[in-house]
Amino acid sequence: MLKKEGEIRIPSGCAISGIINRSGQCSINGSEIVKSISYMHDRSNGLGGGFAGYGIYPEYADQYAFHVFYDDMSAREETERYLDRTFEMVNLSRIPTRKHPRIKNEPQIWRYFVNPIFTVLQEDQDEIDEKKFIVETVFYINTYIKGAYIFSSGKNMGVFKAVGFPEDVGEFYRLEEYDGYSWTAHGRYPTNTPGWWGGAHPFALLDYSIVHNGEISSYDANRRFIEMFDYKCTLQTDTEVITYIIDYLNRKQGLNFEDIAKIIAAPFWEEIERLPEAEAKRIKLFRNTFASLLITGPFSIILGFDGGLMALNDRLKLRSMVVGEKDNIVYLASEECAIRGICPDIENVWAPQGGEPIIIRVGK
Amino acid sequence: MAINFIHPEFEIIREEKRCIKCRACERQCANEVHSYDQEFDCMESDESKCVDCQRCVSLCPTRALKIRKTDNRYRENANWQQQAMEEIFRQADTGGVLLSSMGTPKDYPNYWDKILINASQVTNPPIDPLREPMETKVFLGKKLNKLEFDENGELLSEIPPQIELEMPIMFSAMSYGSISENAHKSLARAATELGTCYNTGEGGLNQDLYKYGANTIVQVASGRFGVHKDYLNAGAAIEIKMGQGAKPGIGGHLPGRKILEKVSRTRMIPVGVDAISPAPHHDIYSIEDLRQLIFSLKEATNYEKPVIVKIAAVHNVAAIASGIARSGADIIAIDGFRGGTGAAPTRIRDNVGIPIELALAAVDQRLRDEKIRNDVSIVIGGSIRSSADVVKAIALGADAVYIGTAALLALGCHLCRTCHTGKCNWGIATQREDLVKRLNPDIGAKRLANLVSAWNHEIMEMMGGMGINSIEALKGNRLMLRGIGMSAKELEIFGISHAGE
Numbered sequence: 044m045l046k047k048e049g050e051i052r053i054p055s056g057c058a059i060s061g062i063i064n065r066s067g068q069c070s071i072n073g074s075e076i077v078k079s080i081s082y083m084h085d086r087s088n089g090l091g092g093g094f095a096g097y098g099i100y101p102e103y104a105d106q107y108a109f110h111v112f113y114d115d116m117s118a119r120e121e122t123e124r125y126l127d128r129t130f131e132m133v134n135l136s137r138i139p140t141r142k143h144p145r146i147k148n149e150p151q152i153w154r155y156f157v158n159p160i161f162t163v164l165q166e167d168q169d170e171i172d173e174k175k176f177i178v179e180t181v182f183y184i185n186t187y188i189k190g191a192y193i194f195s196s197g198k199n200m201g202v203f204k205a206v207g208f209p210e211d212v213g214e215f216y217r218l219e220e221y222d223g224y225s226w227t228a229h230g231r232y233p234t235n236t237p238g239w240w241g242g243a244h245p246f247a248l249l250d251y252s253i254v255h256n257g258e259i260s261s262y263d264a265n266r267r268f269i270e271m272f273d274y275k276c277t278l279q280t281d282t283e284v285i286t287y288i289i290d291y292l293n294r295k296q297g298l299n300f301e302d303i304a305k306i307i308a309a310p311f312w313e314e315i316e317r318l319p320e321a322e323a324k325r326i327k328l329f330r331n332t333f334a335s336l337l338i339t340g341p342f343s344i345i346l347g348f349d350g351g352l353m354a355l356n357d358r359l360k361l362r363s364m365v366v367g368e369k370d371n372i373v374y375l376a377s378e379e380c381a382i383r384g385i386c387p388d389i390e391n392v393w394a395p396q397g398g399e400p401i402i403i404r405v406g407k
Numbered sequence: 408m409a410i411n412f413i414h415p416e417f418e419i420i421r422e423e424k425r426c427i428k429c430r431a432c433e434r435q436c437a438n439e440v441h442s443y444d445q446e447f448d449c450m451e452s453d454e455s456k457c458v459d460c461q462r463c464v465s466l467c468p469t470r471a472l473k474i475r476k477t478d479n480r481y482r483e484n485a486n487w488q489q490q491a492m493e494e495i496f497r498q499a500d501t502g503g504v505l506l507s508s509m510g511t512p513k514d515y516p517n518y519w520d521k522i523l524i525n526a527s528q529v530t531n532p533p534i535d536p537l538r539e540p541m542e543t544k545v546f547l548g549k550k551l552n553k554l555e556f557d558e559n560g561e562l563l564s565e566i567p568p569q570i571e572l573e574m575p576i577m578f579s580a581m582s583y584g585s586i587s588e589n590a591h592k593s594l595a596r597a598a599t600e601l602g603t604c605y606n607t608g609e610g611g612l613n614q615d616l617y618k619y620g621a622n623t624i625v626q627v628a629s630g631r632f633g634v635h636k637d638y639l640n641a642g643a644a645i646e647i648k649m650g651q652g653a654k655p656g657i658g659g660h661l662p663g664r665k666i667l668e669k670v671s672r673t674r675m676i677p678v679g680v681d682a683i684s685p686a687p688h689h690d691i692y693s694i695e696d697l698r699q700l701i702f703s704l705k706e707a708t709n710y711e712k713p714v715i716v717k718i719a720a721v722h723n724v725a726a727i728a729s730g731i732a733r734s735g736a737d738i739i740a741i742d743g744f745r746g747g748t749g750a751a752p753t754r755i756r757d758n759v760g761i762p763i764e765l766a767l768a769a770v771d772q773r774l775r776d777e778k779i780r781n782d783v784s785i786v787i788g789g790s791i792r793s794s795a796d797v798v799k800a801i802a803l804g805a806d807a808v809y810i811g812t813a814a815l816l817a818l819g820c821h822l823c824r825t826c827h828t829g830k831c832n833w834g835i836a837t838q839r840e841d842l843v844k845r846l847n848p849d850i851g852a853k854r855l856a857n858l859v860s861a862w863n864h865e866i867m868e869m870m871g872g873m874g875i876n877s878i879e880a881l882k883g884n885r886l887m888l889r890g891i892g893m894s895a896k897e898l899e900i901f902g903i904s905h906a907g908e
């Protein structure tokens with residue numbers, strides 16, 4: 044029998060794409076990103092596609108938006124009973140979808156806008172770390188409630204994914220009904236998979252979402268290190284471990300994305316030696332302290348976060364990635380066609396160096 | 408005279424037609440096997456003294472010599488094999504404890520040989536180390552768990568005391584006294600050339616070698632030989648020797664005949680007396696005592712040097728390692744039961760301890776489970792025979808390895824396993840002036856440097872094959888390993904899948 048994602052590690056190749064409006068205006072319709080990724084149809088094989096949109100829930104911008112797959116009614120009942128204890132549900136509903144000839148075997152897909160409730164005691168003792176609490180809730184449900192899987196848990200953002208070609212997934216989720224300030228997309232080319240919806244990408248935790256193309260060779264070194272810090276890599280995918288690494292470095296270590304790029308795609312020692320002394324010292328300390336978070340092997344990722352996107356390649360640039368700009372909009376994609384297809388008069392198209400992060404923050 | 412029950416183990420085959428009677432073999436053999444018979448103008452041999460060190464074979468100019476295992480057999484018996492019988496004869500003769508040198512020759516399972524390494528195909532490109540940078544630099548010691556910044560984002564944290572190595576291979580502890588001055592010089596020079604470290608062992612540091620301090624690890628063992636403030640400050644790190652893989656649970660014994668003038672000065676003990684290191688450190692009877700010693704040493708060196716605690720791989724090694732990690736040590740060195748020794752009681756060498764592969768897998772996992780893996784580095788030794796063993800060790804979770812026997816082989820050792828007699832014909836495990844001279848430290852250093860840089864190239868090639876271009880991405884990367892011919896329990900301990908899975 045074929046093993047499900049998480050029981051076995053499945054290598055895959057992929058296409059990724061991202062769009063962001065620097066002004067922060069929610070001017071980008073979901074159909075744009077669907078169109079962009081569709082130009083790279085041949086980089087996917089119909090076994091996974093997905094999207095992440097930021098700024099898409101203005102009416103519920105202060106609530107955590109949980110997107111959940113359920114295999115059956117009992118998983119949903121159990122999850123809702125669990126959530127009821129510690130969350131105030133501001134809104135819950137099925138995520139709107141349309142019937143699609145090429146999207147099959149869909150699970151129940153639900154969305155909850157929630158506020159965590161803390162006890163008076165916790166508040167008194169100043170013990171509240173809201174994000175930590177959300178992460179623990181997500182890990183608990185995904186690990187212990189059979190048939191339930193939270194695949195999106197940030198504020199004013201959401202992930203939409205399925206087994207299928209990305210353009211079909213976009214139609215299925217009616218993405219033309221959402222507008223955001225940034226979007227990312229992923230088309231997957233796994234070498235084998237029984238096709239579990241949770242295994243499609245983006246992978247997300249809190250407001251971090253990752254789309255990734257590549258197969259990292261440092262996977263188990265990264266996994267066994269990050270699992271010391273209360274993460275559980277249940278899916279055994281690169282994207283999952285990269286998301287946890289970024290959550291750890293950004294949220295728990297307080298490092299900014301520029302520094303994070305220098306840790307996961309660290310400069311070579313010979314480059315470090317050529318840097319000005321202070322900078323060399325800083326990077327040496329990063330590499331020394333977070334040695335096991337260096338990611339090797341081919342990867343290109345687009346990280347979505349609250350207020351921005353970061354694109355990053357492995358330090359040898361073993362995967363393609365191009366960037367283009369037009370007015371306030373920045374486009375990122377595995378192939379240039381995905382940019383030209385939706386913006387024929389694109390200006391400034393370039394390919395960033397290996398290990399060179401492209402960070403775009405809105406309003407800046 | 409009592410009858411000698413034991414037939415000599417080896418036969419010396421001398422091809423008379425080739426022998427030119429140059430008597431080189433006679434001069435080369437410290438065991439006095441060869442002699443010249445004036446009367447008959449021919450060479451003779453007393454094979455009862457031969458240890459099969461191969462010195463005469465290597466030096467005979469006409470290749471007239473060959474050493475062969477005798478085919479004289481006792482009556483076949485699967486239970487009472489020849490060796491077991493001979494050991495009984497020997498003990499019945501002398502009433503003594505059997506002594507041996509080097510690692511156990513017994514046929515215990517070797518798990519390095521049951522582990523296979525991965526390579527990339529299609530989904531992930533291999534990397535060619537000749538074209539792309541390939542990094543093998545490692546840092547040994549405690550790693551920070553959190554970086555501190557000031558309000559302007561400037562880093563306040565500093566890297567804690569660590570050893571920086573160009574490659575994950577060091578030379579393991581071999582004391583001056585058990586091995587010769589020229590052997591030590593070879594190791595020190597090679598370590599300096601390679602950008603790695605050698606280890607003084609428990610016999611102190613010869614004055615002439617202080618200049619190699621940056622590439623030296625100074626050891627403090629239970630005998631405290633040659634330990635003083637300058638010594639502690641001379642090296643890149645200090646190693647407390649709690650145990651040795653070849654003889655867990657017992658101390659050391661360097662016979663008085665190896666303690667000549669220079670060794671006596673270095674060890675700070677009189678000439679000619681046996682140097683005995685007790686089994687325990689007499690100030691360490693528990694883990695909290697170890698902590699005190701670690702901090703006394705740090706105090707003596709101004710908290711500038713990392714402290715290594717070396718232990719033998721024994722049954723509950725994971726729990727012991729966890730205790731050590733919590734007592735202020737920066738590095739844990741674990742020595743497996745196949746590790747070498749200058750002299751050990753045979754029964755202990757052959758029966759006490761566990762293979763380093765299992766010990767490493769257990770310790771690395773335990774320290775991760777307890778979330779303290781970052782607080783210490785792990786260095787392992789005890790029969791690392793090739794670069795492939797190094798790659799497997801690192802993928803299992805080691806930060807670096809120690810090589811001892813392999814280094815001696817590079818210097819000429821032929822594993823005759825009679826180091827304890829002090830008559831090493833290769834100038835390694837001896838203090839006899841004429842024998843020591845045979846080892847030229849420049850040539851020795853070159854051979855060691857050749858060996859380790861060859862291994863390092865091979866490590867880079869294997870890493871490149873896996874699509875890894877820095878050693879830190881290999882460390883603990885057990886997904887790169889598969890077991891072959893292992894039981895489910897063994898795979899579980901290693902935390903790896905079986906080949907084909």
Ligand code: SF4
Pocket residue numbers: 421425426427428429430431432433450463466467468469470471472
């Ligand atoms: S070294 Fe070789 S040639 Fe010389 S005496 Fe010995 S056996 Fe003969």
Ligand code: SF4
Pocket residue numbers: 460508509815819820821822823824825826827830831832833834835836
């Ligand atoms: S060091 Fe010398 S005595 Fe010891 S095993 Fe090697 S060759 Fe024999």
